[in-house]
Structure formats: structure tokens, C-alpha cells
Amino acid sequence: MPGLAFGTVSLCRCVIVGGYRGCGEENNEPITDTVTANTRCSMGDTALVQHARGVLGLVNGLGAAPRTAIEEPIKNSWQRCVNDYRLDPARSHPTCVVDTRNLKELQGQHEELVDIARAEMDTLYDQISGSGYALLLTDVNGIILSEKIDPTLTTMFRSAGLIIGANWSEQTEGTNGIGTCIAEGRSITIHRADHFRARHIGLSCSGAPIRDPNGSMIAVLDASVVGSHDTRSSQMHTMALVNTSARLIEKCLFLRRCQPYRILRFHSRPEFVNLLHDAALALSDDGTIVAADDMAVALLQVPGRTALIGSRVSDLFDVGEAELAQLASTRQALFPVRDVRMGRRYFISMVPAQRSAQLMEVHRPRQRGFVDRVHVTPQPRPAVMSLTELAGEDPEMLRNVRAAGRVVDSQVPMLIQGPTGAGKEAFAKAVHLASARASKPFVAVNCGAIPETLIESELFGYRPGAFTGARKEGARGYILQSSGGTLFLDEIGDMPLNLQTRLLRVLEEQEVLPLGSDTPIKVELRVISASHRNLRDMIRAGTFREDLYYRLNGMTLELTALRERGDRERVIRQMIATESTQAVSIDGDAFARLMAYPWPGNIRELRNVIRTALAICEGSVVRMVDLPSELRHYQSEPAANAAIASTPQAVATVDMHSTPATTPMSDNPLLDAERAAILHAVEQCRWNMTLTARQLGMSRNTLYRKLKRHDIAVGDSRRD
Numbered sequence: 141m142p143g144l145a146f147g148t149v150s151l152c153r154c155v156i157v158g159g160y161r162g163c164g165e166e167n168n169e170p171i172t173d174t175v176t177a178n179t180r181c182s183m184g185d186t187a188l189v190q191h192a193r194g195v196l197g198l199v200n201g202l203g204a205a206p207r208t209a210i211e212e213p214i215k216n217s218w219q220r221c222v223n224d225y226r227l228d229p230a231r232s233h234p235t236c237v238v239d240t241r242n243l244k245e246l247q248g249q250h251e252e253l254v255d256i257a258r259a260e261m262d263t264l265y266d267q268i269s270g271s272g273y274a275l276l277l278t279d280v281n282g283i284i285l286s287e288k289i290d291p292t293l294t295t296m297f298r299s300a301g302l303i304i305g306a307n308w309s310e311q312t313e314g315t316n317g318i319g320t321c322i323a324e325g326r327s328i329t330i331h332r333a334d335h336f337r338a339r340h341i342g343l344s345c346s347g348a349p350i351r352d353p354n355g356s357m358i359a360v361l362d363a364s365v366v367g368s369h370d371t372r373s374s375q376m377h378t379m380a381l382v383n384t385s386a387r388l389i390e391k392c393l394f395l396r397r398c399q400p401y402r403i404l405r406f407h408s409r410p411e412f413v414n415l416l417h418d419a420a421l422a423l424s425d426d427g428t429i430v431a432a433d434d435m436a437v438a439l440l441q442v443p444g445r446t447a448l449i450g451s452r453v454s455d456l457f458d459v460g461e462a463e464l465a466q467l468a469s470t471r472q473a474l475f476p477v478r479d480v481r482m483g484r485r486y487f488i489s490m491v492p493a494q495r496s497a498q499l500m501e502v503h504r505p506r507q508r509g510f511v512d513r514v515h516v517t518p519q520p521r522p523a524v525m526s527l528t529e530l531a532g533e534d535p536e537m538l539r540n541v542r543a544a545g546r547v548v549d550s551q552v553p554m555l556i557q558g559p560t561g562a563g564k565e566a567f568a569k570a571v572h573l574a575s576a577r578a579s580k581p582f583v584a585v586n587c588g589a590i591p592e593t594l595i596e597s598e599l600f601g602y603r604p605g606a607f608t609g610a611r612k613e614g615a616r617g618y619i620l621q622s623s624g625g626t627l628f629l630d631e632i633g634d635m636p637l638n639l640q641t642r643l644l645r646v647l648e649e650q651e652v653l654p655l656g657s658d659t660p661i662k663v664e665l666r667v668i669s670a671s672h673r674n675l676r677d678m679i680r681a682g683t684f685r686e687d688l689y690y691r692l693n694g695m696t697l698e699l700t701a702l703r704e705r706g707d708r709e710r711v712i713r714q715m716i717a718t719e720s721t722q723a724v725s726i727d728g729d730a731f732a733r734l735m736a737y738p739w740p741g742n743i744r745e746l747r748n749v750i751r752t753a754l755a756i757c758e759g760s761v762v763r764m765v766d767l768p769s770e771l772r773h774y775q776s777e778p779a780a781n782a783a784i785a786s787t788p789q790a791v792a793t794v795d796m797h798s799t800p801a802t803t804p805m806s807d808n809p810l811l812d813a814e815r816a817a818i819l820h821a822v823e824q825c826r827w828n829m830t831l832t833a834r835q836l837g838m839s840r841n842t843l844y845r846k847l848k849r850h851d852i853a854v855g856d857s858r859r860d
């Protein structure tokens with residue numbers, strides 16, 4: 141992951157706020173009754189204890205429910221906190237703050253947003269100064285990127301945990317104005333006892349989402365006050381101000397990111413055109429709508445942005461290209477038009493395109509009858525993807541994330557299964573980052589990549605001079621390095637049997653004995669392991685220890701192959717957006733092929749293909765020729781069947797040979813595509829397996845496994 145060092149380098153520091161107990165203790169067991177709050181709360185404040193009891197009473201239907209009625213969104217959030225994130229309302233943990241380096245990186249990634257928001261936050265601050273509010277801008281993961289606080293109140297906000305770099309996601313801080321706005325995807329006020337955690341009940345927070353021109357939430361603008369005794373309804377005024385500022389920031393972002401396009405602004409009232417409340421559409425040279433804002437969706441009464449994107453402006457308004465061109469040359473001039481579907485009258489103005497600006501545009505095949513082009517703005521690549529980002533909108537992945545969320549801070553070992561490149565390691569990192577151990581090391585060990593002779597010393601460490609060739613200062617070993625954090629054992633199925641026995645002992649006794657030492661060292665281990673192999677089959681074959689399997693498999697998560705993801709298009713678009721560094725178009729055929737291809741190497745292969753295509757394409761347009769040959773020549777199952785049906789010889793071949801799936805003449809197009817892709821890469825790399833594995837974006841072990849599976853013989857002389 142660029143910019144973040146895992147292993148012994150910590151990602152976050154934890155700042156103890158208010159002197160409460162540390163975060164590592166939470167979530168070890170289910171929060172089931174009010175006794176938890178009663179027995180654990182060390183705050184000595186009956187109001188806080190009562191709050192915690194009330195929250196648990198309501199969620200669990202036991203004990204004392206809160207005295208006042210709780211609104212549905214708050215109730216839902218409390219339920220998420222208890223059931224999904226396993227938070228305890230009475231327990232207080234140190235505020236989780238990303239370290240300076242990562243904060244700088246995050247701020248750098250959101251430079252444009254922070255820059256635009258700063259100006260608006262200054263204006264809003266002037267409106268509410270003196271009322272004790274802090275203004276906060278967070279990213280979509282709830283990390284505070286920027287703040288505007290009355291200097292005399294800084295200490296108070298710091299002790300409440302409202303500081304730059306702090307993580308205010310719902311998963312970390314429970315129900316709050318920032319995290320719950322992200323979780324609900326809409327503006328929300330969380331007033332005093334609406335908060336989940338007892339320690340936050342002095343806060344009142346109003347958060348509003350900020351979306352990019354594609355409609356994806358990218359940030360939250362929040363106004364928070366500490367210790368105010370105002371009523372909940374008095375927060376409505378603050379919420380309205382925050383909402384207005386968030387819309388203004390969105391509008392500025394839209395106008396800036398869509399600079400390479402002509403921007404058509406419109407409203408039914410001429411005096412509103414070119415102001416905050418007008419609607420905006422970005423148009424390509426041929427009059428195709430490539431982006432639309434929420435106001436356009438509302439005024440034109442369409443179900444969403446996708447209903448507008450890809451259509452022509454002439455499908456909406458009775459205006460010709462000549463009039464648009466003339467309007468663009470006079471900038472602020474207004475022109476009356478009619479909505480061709482509903483007959484309503486609007487006034488439009490045009491902002492000409494600024495050709496020096498950069499933007500990405502993706503064409504895609506016509507969908508649901510109205511979209512034939514998608515506009516995607518380039519996005520910064522997150523340093524580490526969160527669980528929610530990895531899940532996207534795939535139902536299976538979302539289920540995985542919910543399940544992982546339940547045990548994220550427990551000792552329950554997690555086994556992640558899934559095909560190569562599907563994101564097992566990325567998922568494990570995201571689990572680590574979502575946990576209270578986020579500030580401790582994440583140590584990844586690929587058991588398949590370390591030579592068998594070295595695994596033992598690398599994993600368990602060794603004392604100085606333990607064996608010939610050992611470093612004279614000895615080595616701590618990965619297990620010890622990961623103590624207190626997370627040990628990720630990738631390709632656990634490749635671990636030799638004798639080391640499986642040693643690993644089992646370490647897991648059971650929570651102590652490690654380095655080579656050459658007779659003094660065991662205590663460790664605090666949290667293991668996440670992964671394998672693409674079926675470990676149960678390995679147990680049956682006697683190559684994997686059953687007791688180790690049960691020790692590692694407190695919870696099994698199956699990651700979805702890219703071709704099976706329900707949100708494949710979103711993943712592809714996201715990948716293009718994050719990999720692109722300059723304006724680019726993808727033509728419809730190429731995009732359709734990206735959608736149809738079975739992606740045997742999953743997300744890793746997708747990333748490599750996109751990266752290469754973006755690097756080699758001419759004139760900033762990715763065409764079919766820029767895709768690797770296995771994609772260019774790939775025929776989807778129906779297309780392949782149609783081709784076979786139209787070839788009498790081929791029909792005979794298929795009829796005569798019911799070929800097993802792994803032979804070169806398989807009747808499984810997925811395997812055929814994988815075999816062809818591997819053969820092509822192997823030949824391109826002149827049978828250099830290290831190069832081939834790198835090109836395909838898989839480990840050498842995975843490559844050898846696949847070669848064997850596809851009966852592609854590699855003579856010893858060819859092995860590198």
C-alpha cells in the first residue's frame with residue numbers, strides 16, 4: 141500500500157482523552173445486558189451510567205430504556221453499534237488519531253476539497269462565531285482533515301476528542317454527527333444523549349455529507365458544540381447552515397472538477413441562475429451530459445444522476461447546438477428554454493470549457509435504455525481501503541464486512557478464503573485498521589513465498605548465532621513483531637506440517653520460543669489467515685492439521701470473485717478513477733469487454749490491465765487495442781457458443797470430446813480464458829516465471845499451481 145508502512149511501523153497513535161481506560165479492552169464479549177454498563181463504567185457519574193444502561197436497555201429490550209422517545213435513525217445506529225461493531229456505551233477508549241505522516245497523506249489526497257471547504261468554513265464560522273461551535277471537515281472514513289475552532293475553546297474540544305486526524309467513524313466512536321451521517325448517507329443531528337457512548341453525551345453535532353460530481357460521498361462537514369444546554373430543536377438552525385455550506389462546497393467542487401466541459405446552469409427562476417441553488421450539467425463537445433448535480437436531478441424530476449448522464453442536452457431542452465455555442469461566448473447571459481418532456485420553462489446560462497483542465501470520461505454501453513456514457517472524475521487512491529470501501533455494493537461482501545465487524549476487536553481468529561487477487565490481504569488490513577489494534581503493527585507473512593527452510597526462523601525468530609548464516613544480533617521473527625497487533629498468515633495451506641505443529645503451540649500458549657533459545661517469550665497474538673485452497677480437502681489428504689484448522693477458523697469469510705460481484709461495474713469504474721492521473725476516455729467496446737471478461741486474476745489482474753491500458757493508450761482514449769490479447773480475444777459464453785454453433789467442425793469437436801475442464805480444449809470458457817491468459821504471459825516473458833508471475837500480478841507459487849492445473853508443462857530448464 142503506497143504511503144503506509146505495515147509491519148513494525150505504526151499507523152495510528154492513540155491519544156488518551158479524558159483519562160479513560162484503553163480501547164484494547166472493548167468488544168471481547170457480546171454486549172448483552174445492562175449489567176455490562178453497570179459493572180464496567182469507571183466514570184463514577186450516574187448520568188453516564190444511566191445513559192449506557194438506557195442504550196443497552198433499548199437495544200436489547202432489557203432493563204431500563206431511555207426516558208425520552210428515541211428517533212428511528214438513532215435507534216438503528218445504536219443497534220449497529222451493539223450488534224455490528226460490538227461497542228460498549230459505558231466503555232471509553234483513547235481517541236484514535238492517525239499519525240502525522242498518514243494525516244498529511246490524507247490531506248494531500250483531499251487537497252482540492254480541503255482547499256474549497258476552507259473558504260466556506262471561514263464564512264460559516266463567521267456566521268456562528270461566539271456560539272461555541274467547532275467546524276470540522278472529515279473524509280468519508282470519518283477522519284478529521286480540517287477544523288475551525290475558537291482558539292479559546294481548543295482545549296475543551298481536544299478533551300472531547302475533536303482533533304485533527306481523529307477517527308469519528310461510527311465503528312470507532314459510536315453514534316455521532318460525523319459517523320452516523322456517513323453510515324446513513326444523509327444529514328443528521330446527534331444531540332447529547334442521542335450519542336451512543338456515554339462520554340459523548342455532552343456533545344451536539346450536526347453533520348452533512350459532501351458528494352463528488354459522480355454522487356459518491358467523499359466528505360462530511362460537521363458543526364459540533366460541547367456542553368451546550370440548547371434544545372434539540374435549536375440545532376435545526378445549525379443543521380440548515382451546515383447543509384447550505386455543504387451544498388456550496390459540492391457546487392464549487394462540481395464546477396472545478398468539470399472545468400474541461402461546458403457547464404450548463406439552469407433554474408426556473410432567472411434570478412437563481414449562477415447562484416448556489418441553480419442546477420448544473422456538464423456537457424461534452426457533442427452535447428452529451430457527462431455529469432449532473434443533485435439540483436438538476438431534483439428540478440428535472442428524474443430518479444437519479446444516471447438518468448441524465450449519457451443523454452443529450454437536446455433530449456432535455458428545446459435548445460440547439462448553435463444557441464448553446466452562442467450562449468457560451470456570452471457567459472452570464474440567460475436563455476429561456478422548455479423542458480421537452482414536461483413543458484416547464486427554465487433559464488439557462490453556459491460556462492465555456494477550460495481545455496487546460498483535466499478530467500476523465502468513461503463511455504460505456506447503453507444501459508437500461510438511457511445511459512450510453514458515464515462520466516467519472518479521477519479520485520485519489522486511498523492509502524488503505526476500509527472494509528466498507530472493499531465491500532462496495534456487493535451483497536456477499538457486505539455480509540462479510542458485517543460479520544467481520546462483529547469480531548473485529550475480539551480474539552476470534554479469522555480465516556479468509558477466496559481466489560487469488562480477490563483482496564484477502566486488503567481485507568485483513570482493513571479488519572486490522574478497523575480494530576482497536578490499528579495503531580499496532582500489521583505483519584503479513586506469505587507462507588507460500590518464503591522458502592521452506594527459512595519459514596521457521598522468519599516466523600519464530602532466533603537467538604544470536606542460532607544457526608550457520610544467522611545474523612549475529614538474532615531476529616525477532618514475525619510472530620513477535622506482530623504482538624499486540626495483527627499477524628496475517630497468507631497462503632496458510634502452504635505451511636509445512638512440522639511448522640503447523642509449532643504454530644499451533646504458539647497459538648495455544650500465546651508464547652513463542654525463538655530458535656536457539658530455551659526461554660519462551662509471551663506474545664499477544666491476533667491471527668488472520670488466508671488461503672485460496674480448500675483446507676478441509678487438505679485435512680482429508682493429511683496435509684493440513686485438523687486441530688490447527690479449528691484454531692484458525694473462528695470465523696470463515698469467503699471473498700467474492702470479481703466476475704461474481706454484483707457491483708462489478710462500480711469496481712471497474714472505481715479502479716479507472718483511482719488509477720488515472722490524467723483525463724481519459726474509454727470507448728464503449730473496450731468498456732463492455734472489461735465488464736464481460738471473467739477476470740481469473742480478480743481485482744489484482746483488473747488493476748494491472750487498467751494500469752497498462754492507461755499507460756499505453758494514445759490521445760487519452762483507451763480502445764480495445766490497448767487491452768491485453770486475452771481480453772481482446774475473449775468471447776463471452778453466449779458469444780463463444782454462437783461461434784461454435786456456426787462452425788460445423790467445431791460442433792463435431794465439442795460433441796465428440798466431453799473434455800475435462802482443465803485440458804486445453806475445455807468447454808469452460810472461464811478456464812479457457814485463464815489458460816490462454818497464462819500461456820500468453822508465459823510466452824511473452826520467455827518462460828521466465830518470476831517475470832510472468834509479476835506480469836499476471838500473482839505469486840510464483842500461485843503461477844506454478846495454475847500451470848499445473850492447466851497442464852502447461854514447464855521443464856526444469858525453463859524454471860527461473
Ligand SMILES: Nc1ncnc2c1ncn2[C@@H]1O[C@H](COP(=O)(O)OP(=O)(O)OP(=O)(O)O)[C@@H](O)[C@H]1O
Nearest residue numbers: 529530559560561562563564565566567743744839
Ligand atoms: N475492492 C477492491 N477495490 C480496489 N482494489 C482492491 C480491492 N480489493 C483488493 N484490491 C487490490 O487488489 C490487489 C490484490 O489484493 P490482495 O493482495 O489483497 O489479494 P489476495 O486475495 O490477498 O491475493 P493472493 O491470493 O494472490 O494473495 C491489491 O493491490 C489490493 O489493494
